[in-house]
Amino acid sequence: QQQVKQSPQSLIVQKGGISIINCAYENTAFDYFPWYQQFPGKGPALLIAIRPDVSEKKEGRFTISFNKSAKQFSLHIMDSQPGDSATYFCAADTQGGSEKLVFGKGTKLTVNP
Amino acid sequence: KAGVTQTPRYLIKTRGQQVTLSCSPISGHRSVSWYQQTPGQGLQFLFEYFSETQRNKGNFPGRFSGRQFSNSRSEMNVSTLELGDSALYLCASSSGLADGYTFGSGTRLTVV
Numbered sequence: 697q698q699q700v701k702q703s704p705q706s707l708i709v710q711k712g713g714i715s716i717i718n719c720a721y722e723n724t725a726f727d728y729f730p731w732y733q734q735f736p737g738k739g740p741a742l743l744i745a746i747r748p749d750v751s752e753k754k755e756g757r758f759t760i761s762f763n764k765s766a767k768q769f770s771l772h773i774m775d776s777q778p779g780d781s782a783t784y785f786c787a788a789d790t791q792g793g794s795e796k797l798v799f800g801k802g803t804k805l806t807v808n809p
Numbered sequence: 810k811a812g813v814t815q816t817p818r819y820l821i822k823t824r825g826q827q828v829t830l831s832c833s834p835i836s837g838h839r840s841v842s843w844y845q846q847t848p849g850q851g852l853q854f855l856f857e858y859f860s861e862t863q864r865n866k867g868n869f870p871g872r873f874s875g876r877q878f879s880n881s882r883s884e885m886n887v888s889t890l891e892l893g894d895s896a897l898y899l900c901a902s903s904s905g906l907a908d909g910y911t912f913g914s915g916t917r918l919t920v921v
Contacts, residue, residue: 730909730910732912737914738914739813739899739901739914739915740852740912741911742909742910742911745909785852787852796842796854796857796865797842797844797852797854797910798854799852799853801851802851802852
């Protein structure tokens with residue numbers, strides 16, 4: 697049973713465009729929703745994270761939108777750059793609970809110059 | 810400050826052998842988690858250690874085990890290796906506060 701569903705699997709955008717990656721979760725006990733960025737040969741790196749008490753969080757060009765009632769959250773990358781080309785993973789966790797990070801399957805983003 | 814260090818970076822083992830992977834967390838971090846990453850299954854949680862105790866365990870067979878030492882360094886062991894164990898094994902450390910997990914670059918295990 698896949699507890700966090702991520703889409704699309706791959707995404708191609710032009711430089712300067714907006715990249716949008718969506719995730720949906722099932723377990724209402726999840727209370728921490730991070731996004732990770734992974735480059736080839738590297739481990740995932742925390743990009744931005746949100747908790748369900750806020751609907752949006754912005755850090756630079758990266759924004760998480762969170763819809764608690766729909767159990768969905770998304771990552772928006774504004775003004776996408778070729779250096780943003782990587783695989784992005786959404787995840788969910790119940791910090792302090794028995795669940796640990798549950799990851800989506802990942803989205804391979806390619807930003808064309 | 811130094812990040813999460815995993816050794817070795819690459820390993821090639823034969824079916825039936827066993828392997829031990831090592832992880833040194835960020836200084837001061839007491840929680841260490843292990844994940845398996847494969848193209849088909851993605852990132853899957855193996856287990857988590859905190860202060861030398863296994864706190865959580867994922868849905869993996871008993872061939873996968875781990876331990877944590879008093880200095881928070883952790884090792885994971887896989888016995889009786891199978892071809893399907895070929896994967897990138899990632900270690901992540903956390904302070905336990907709301908600052909997320911920091912991953913190492915992983916150990917790429919190939920079973921032939």
